[in-house]
Amino acid sequence: MSTTPLLDIEGLCVSFATRGGSFKAVDGVNLKVAPNEVLAIVGESGSGKSVAMLAIMGLLPWTATITAKRMMFDGQDLLTMPAKQRRTLIGKDVAMVFQEPMSSLNPCFTVGWQINEALAAHTTLDRAQRKARVVELLELVGIPDPVRRVSAFPHQLSGGMSQRVMIAMALACKPRLLIADxxxxxxDVTIQAQIMDLLQTLRRDTGMALVLITHDLGVVAECADRVVVQYAGRAVEQQAAATLFSQPHHPYTASLLSALPERAVGGRLTAIDGLVPGQFDRPAGCLFAPRCHLATARCHNEVPVAAGPALGEALCHTPIINAAPLMEMPA
Structure with a gap:
């Protein structure tokens, strides 16, 4: 695996204008993705995972303000890149599979037309070549009878089929980085396994890098090389998947792992007390302090700085050291 990052983000912040001022949905996130690497981003809903990736794609609404110290893709500066040049990059070299395929696909057009649109925008293929490529892509993602499915409308497809169409659309121009939200x-569980196997196979066959946004820690354990844990807009821990599952260093990461169903004690699930802070109740110090059983007075009053790589760059005043393993990696 190359040591030069394909995607290199430092200090990414995203704020949204609101009636009460502004809300910082992403706060100083650092992110590196190497070629052919699988990076998983995990965290509760509202932690800024999708917003950070949409900022990279340039797909946030006008109410969003995006700043960063560095936002590079393959040596190209996404912050200073002209809009016209960025449009040639996004969708071709960087592609995204969005949430909820049933609502992401346009119900007014066939799936073949929608995949063809991406090809027309980013390739020099003629009409006949694009038509053949659409059929090839549908076959690639495991859709049966692809010639007939080209003419299908989204409402005629199941959820799993719609997700495969979204993946085919994202892969149409052979991206170097795929973001799967x-x-x-x-x-259902069977289709989930098929989709993840498909993404892993395509990654191995094409050499693309994959950023996987998910709540499913089982999927992360099976697929990811590295994991970024986000909480309330901040990346609170980053380390290799194997060591994160066996030796988490941030109390939030340890709490997430303890809440897994397979770790239920006496049939009772472990829960993280409290709620993720919103716009008007953000603590002065560590954002996780009100929910953390290890919090001290310092945690409540001082913003923590990231620990070193040996401690997973944990954003914590009291990172966990030499904890008992919480979860074994799958064989």
Whole structure:
């Protein structure tokens, strides 16, 4: 695996204008993704996972203000890149599979037309070549009878089929980085496994990097090389998947792992007390302090700085050291 990052983000912040001022949905996130790497981003809903990736894609609404110290893709500066040049990059070299495929696909057009649109925008293929490529893509993602499915409308497809169409659309121009935002949400367990196997196979065959946004820690354990844990807009821990599952260093990461169903004690699930802070109740110090059983007075009053790589860059005043393993990696 190359040591030069394909995607290199430092200090990413995203704020949204609101009636009460502004709300910082992403706060100083650092992110590196190497070629052919699988990076998983996990955290509760509202932690800024999707917003950070949409900022990279340039798909946030006008109410969003995006700042960063560095936002590079393959040596190209996304912050200073002209809009016209960025449009040639996004959708071709960087693609995204969005949440909820049933609502992401346009119900007024066939799936073949929608995949063809991406090809027309980013390739020099003629009409006949694009038509053949659409059929090839549907076959690639495991859709049966792809020639007939080209003419299908989204409402004629199941959730799993719609997700495969979204993946085919994202892969149409052979991206070097694929962002998959909750690709298994609302799918049954069997289809979830098929979708993840498909993404892993495509990654191995094409060499692309994969950023996987998910709540499913089982999927992370199976697929990811590295994991970023986000909480309330901040990246609170980053380390290799194997060591994160066996030796978490941030109390929030340890709490997430303890809440897994397989760790239920006496049939009772472990829960994290409290709620993720919102716009008007953000603590002065560590954002996780009101919910953390290890919090001290310092945690409540001082913003923590990231620990070193040996401690998973944990954003914590009292990172966990030499904890008992919480979860074994799958064989």
């Amino acid at each position: 909750e690709p298994t949400t609302a799918l």
